[in-house]
Amino acid sequence: MIDRLVIFGATGDLSGRFLLPGLASLHAAGQLGDRFRVVGADRGGQDDAWFRQWAADRLDRHAATWPADARRAVVDAACYRRADVTDPADVASVIAGPGPVAVYLALPPALFPAAVTSLHAAGLPAGSRIVLEKPFGTDLGTAVELNRLLADLVPEQAVFRVDHFLAMTTVQNLLGSRLANRVLEPIWNSTHISEVEIVWDETLALEGRAGYYDGVGALKDMLQNHLLQLLCLVAMEPPVSLDERDLRNRKVDVLRSVRPLTGTDLGRRTRRARYTAGRLGGREVPAYADEQGVDPVRGTETLAEVQLEIDNWRWAGTVFRLRSGKALGTDRKEVAVHFRSVPHLPFGGGEEAPPNLLRFGLDPEDLTLHLTGTGAHAHLLAPLELTARMEPPELPAYGRLLLDVLTGDPALSIRGDEAEEAWRILTPVLSAWSSGMVPLEEYRAGSGGPGRPAHSAADQA
Template structure:
């Protein structure tokens, strides 16, 4: 296991909100090796002591449930070094005198990934080092291909971790067990029995001070191109021979290659883009997205995106996959919904057709629900809807704890392979191109509503 972690973007929200709390949890559960060292690299005018005080205070505020002893222990592992991450000589100076492998975590804006990778190459990392890159990987297909070539000039593919923390979420991992370890589901997991699949991540959160990143990305790049397409992979892929790195990622890439690119006419019919106007969510007054600080209204950035895709293979031909995400909505809804086809003949004579069976895989909170029809308590020949549900015990580690542990141990099973990242951009590229031309029209929805 690598014992040196260098976090580029040491002062950022990602570091304080996710990476440091995850490291505290790794320490609490005894998963960090002896002599572990964390280098925080940034451009702030701090020394190590002031950085430790700053970060310990922010972690205590953001994750107060973590034990104080572990928070202080991780703070004691921190060392701050000032450097411009895009300049090779400054990166080399910041990493000295490291003479053993380091995991370089790029907790930085995606726009500077390429110059930072070049700086790491110029700095000459110790043999056996790894680089960890957050999403989105690139800005489009061409930039993702360019970034992959740049990475492969310096690192082997096994040393590159394109992370997506959704893959480390418990209910996402449970998709594998649900599908491939239960005979009751796998024979039904195809076009003959499934009518529609919805993959939804809707939230009441608005911009929350993320304009500098979000206004250049939007909902399609921020959520659908990476997180939701990864969920599509796990829902739709063929059974892997094993769950090792190669077999699992091969199956995911096969599925992505089967997703048909939309024509410009299909983009207009099968996609929706919108942004929120002023409204109210609970006791919060939400300004219109275009009026949020740091937003350029002329960018036409969407805060809601819905895309309906088709998978052109034997298992899924004709089944629509609806990927939907949005901000500042009336309720949080984070789930995968499998809608089954109705039975071919219904002997019950009641008015109105009962709803077909549905399987809900709730991502937060972690729960599985199966909605079915049963005989009602009154007339035995009338049906009523009932839900069988099971809560899932939480993982010992948060998602980012699994992400960091995998990178330190060199387990790339749940990271994104180079061809996988490029295939994801291939799917969304025609959508981005049509949206840039104003097709379909950018709609609006009041904050606190159900969306457009």
């Protein structure tokens, strides 16, 4: 297990909100030894005392559920180095030390190529690992080039293209529900399933993240990585095992089977929009185009929706709808599996039973099965709902990802060809959107999205 973690971009939101709390969870679980050290590096020119105080403040704010001694252990293990990640000499001074090191690039994706080039010139110690946050590249060409740079630096098994969605309890439960229950897998196909919705709609607006988000947008920020990863877990064939090769191979099979969107399908099966001024949670929210740091000319979308089909035996005829939006009236974060209607109902009176629905809630994490039964009168249909709450995980998503990095388990990271296949799917969509083939719609903050009403009277006020 590697006992030295270097974080480039150490005083950013990712580090303070997720990585340091993830380390605190590992300390609380007894997964990190006394020799473990975390080196924070950026261009700020601070010192160890300042960084430790900054880390302590962020841990108190974002990791208060973990014991104080675990938070203190992270602070005590931390030190700071001023470094320009594009300067090989600076990078060499940061990674210098005995034994291998795990390097976490908590940086804007545009800096990944320069950072990887600097790491190559600096010379990583043997056995080191490198971690990159999504999105991996900005398009297919940059993803291919970044993979080439990484291949020159470390073996593929030492590259962790991380997506914290894969470490969430309910996401893991997707596989468990499918593969460990005989009642589901035989009907997990297009004969019985008409549509799968993979949705991450949130009431959260831009919240000061224009510096990152305005250059990315909802399609690249959410669909290209998070939601396509969920698609893989929903649609893949049962793997022989859950080790890195078998799991990754089955995920790539799914991505390779996704039918490319072409011609008129790009207009009929994709949608982009951005929010205008409205009310969220009783407060006024400015239009996205008026948010500080936003360049309205870019036409960055805050809602993206894509309808995909998979060309293989299992899924021919099933629709997969991926959607993510910001500043919506309600949070909806789930994978919803819609089953086809029964072919015949032996009930009189023109009764109709809604199709069964299996919901994997992502936040909060739960599992709900919507069925139809009979009520007080045996001949009358009534809805039934079975709900299970997920047991709280021992580690949060970033704690699990960091543990995998430090122990060298890449099963939940994304392989190079997998990242490229994801870009292949969405490249025609990006081209159509940038050319204006698909109009940029608008929806009011606090509403249900373009063409949908607000969710509550309060939102309409």
